[in-house]
Amino acid sequence: xxxxxxxxxxxxxxxxxxxxxxxxxxxxxxxxxxxxxxxxxxxxxxxxxxxxxxxxxxxxxxxxxxxxxxx
Numbered sequence: 001x002x003x004x005x006x007x008x009x010x011x012x013x014x015x016x017x018x019x020x021x022x023x024x025x026x027x028x029x030x031x032x033x034x035x036x037x038x039x040x041x042x043x044x045x046x047x048x049x050x051x052x053x054x055x056x057x058x059x060x061x062x063x064x065x066x067x068x069x070x071x
């Protein structure tokens with residue numbers, strides 16, 4: 001699933017809230033969350049702050065993951 005916010009709705013905490021809810025759901029299910037992120041995407045900072053780490057270099061993209069125990 002690709003999720004994006006219109007520019008007017010960015011940097012207001014919506015993405016962080018959505019991701020924290022997904023991380024909580026994954027934790028309850030014992031699942032790993034992963035995301036493909038362009039290396040120059042400004043949202044990377046949010047992902048790192050939420051506990052995502054780079055697990056594989058995919059060229060233009062990095063595969064980042066957050067395990068239930070990470071956040």
